[in-house]
Amino acid sequence: MTGRLYGVGLGPGDPDLITVKAARLIGQADVIAYHAARHGRSIARSIAMPYIRPGQIEELLQYPLTVETTDHPGGYQGALDDFYVECAARLAAHLDEGRNVVVLCEGDPLFYGSYMHMHKRLAHRYPTEVVPGVTSVAAAAAVLGRPLVERDEILTVLPGTLPGEVLADRLRATDSAAVLKLGRTFEKVRDAFAGAGRLDEAWYVERATMDGERVVPLKDVDPEGVPYFSLALLASPAERTFTPEPESATTAPEVVVVGLGPAGRPWLTPEAQDALATATDLVGYGPYVDRVPPNPRQRRHRTGNRVEAERARHALDLAREGRRVAVVSSGDPGVFAMASAVLEAAADYPDVPVRVVPGLTAAQAVAARAGAPLGHDFCVLSLSDLLKPWEVIADRLTAAAKADLVLAIYNPASRSRTWQLPAARDLLLEHRAPDTPVVIGRDVGGPEESVDITTLGELDPAKVDMRCLLIIGSSTTRVTAQGTVYTPRRYP
Structure with missing residues (x-):
């Protein structure tokens, strides 16, 4: 059983921006691998350090060169290719022994990430999972405090290593842009923004979310000392044309x-x-x-x-x-x-x-709990005589009973109104059989919910209060053997 390979994105530099999943995998890994320049200091490891536990195996993948020349027969790319092959072999040795390997990567592993070189060489041979991370572009927009793109705008991501004329053409043709890999390319990139007529719109973000973070207009940056961990940003053009509403403006009353x-x-x-x-x-x-x-x-x-x-x-x-x-x-x-x-x-x-x-409404809720007692014509009445006289209530109860309508009765009783429900029951029994189904729903949907099925003849008013709703069936309302109440849609 081989180990599992993880390409873990660490985000832009702040350890708090590592995802929960990335932190968990770092802590659980058998082997932690990370790249570093020839000085041996790894930014990736420094970001992940709060989540690395004692006793884990560490594999330092130290580049043989960065930007200097080489006498390798394959040139600069040849030297790097040999390096990646050797690194992949070292990680494969752990995977073959069943050890899980986490390869740390600043930003996102598959967005200009160093991890992708291991992925291409190992993912087809071992179980592999890539954990995305916050990209430098997203971090730069966040520290700048300006949206990258809105609605149907286009964002173009460019490496500063492109020829200047290509950069300028791409910058003219897009809404928003991020140009990465500055460092030694900075002056060329700045000239490309100027050539595209967009230098005044551009911002420079250095070490976003890290110590030494800096945000200034691109045109004001001194080319001396621009680090690799910096980028140039064109934010959403909509942000530049947006006019905030007056502070006094509120939602329509x-x-x-x-x-x-x-x-x-x-x-x-x-x-x-x-x-x-x-x-x-x-x-x-x-x-x-x-x-x-x-x-x-x-x-x-x-x-x-x-x-x-x-x-x-x-x-x-x-x-x-x-x-x-x-x-x-x-x-x-x-x-x-x-x-x-x-x-x-x-x-x-x-x-x-x-x-x-x-x-x-309560009638629908109680009916649903009981089955479908409101499946045919029905009426809704309130037994409260606070806003209308009892004589009107009695006339309407009698009319509904004569019409053979299902009744949904609201406000059937309260502490001060106790005689109305017995009177209503007696009125209904003049026109409806004693075995007519009655549903008593109390606090339906609440913590004290109860739904009781009885008959009109056996209805006990003492069990009914203001939190109840009654549904009194018609001549066609039925109760199944399972206790479900329904009124057929057909009427004889």
Whole structure:
């Protein structure tokens, strides 16, 4: 069983920019290999040093030459090719013995990286994985604080070793550019920028993220002492033409009435999530506001449960001041909730736009948990007589029962309203069989969720509170042997 070869990108120089995966592999490797110039000091090893553990085998791959001349019969490239063959053989000896080898590489291993010479010679023979790293180009843009490219702009990466006229032609034809391998090529590169008419746009970045980092306009750089670890950069032309909005400019004010669904983020629509995220102010009944994760950028206005009109006007007043207000409701804001209250109040605020964002309502949530009891015609009623007289509720219950509609009943009971549900049950039994299926959904989607199936004749009002929703079936509603409730789409 052979070892595994890893080409590990170290990023531009700051050890904190090594990826988590790269750090893990460095620490686990049997062999750490790294290149160095003839002085023997390895920048790659210095970057990786915090992650190297005692006792690991180290292979120094020391170049026989860098830019000097050589008497090798194959010339400069021949000398390097022999060096790469010898290095590959040294690493292969470890791999053949089953040792995992990590080859360190500044930046990204396959972006002008020294590792690629080992990859070409070994990857076809051994299991190999390349771990990408932050490139010098990305690091330079980051320390410069300017975008490289936007939208459909073109980025051109060029080695400074190209002929000057080629560099100039490429610089004329691109939106953004990075020219690497400066050092001794600097004056030629600077002249190419000037010849392309782009010297005034160009920046010089030296040792990005390392000690001695320097960022200056390219035209101001002294050619003496320009290191290899530097590059010339043309940032996005869009950045140069962008005019920031005035500091006073804000998002257009509005009131958005947002449905939170019955409980929790999984029940929240993407549109509702966006409305909450972009709001400057949240307004609503306290427990509903508390369901939205706090954000110190936003102001939260918690109110009691029975001040809907005041809450609506407060939201509209905030929007008139230039705020972007989200009024939150449980379930769907248009079903026994805040949408109608806000729209009613908005008649006095013609200058304030109001938008309603739907939410999953309790009837849908309970029905889904039970099966499909709302599979045919149904009606939705609230048993609360706080805003309408009981006589109206009784007439509507009777009409729905006579019409053989499935009923979804909101607000069936509370601590102060206990007689309405028994009265409603008795009214329904005048027109509906005692074995009519009834679904009692409580806190659906929440930590105390329960869904009970009973019948109209056996419905116990004492087991129902304000957190419940009831679905009362029609004459066609059925309960399967598995306890699933459904109403067929066909009607006899």
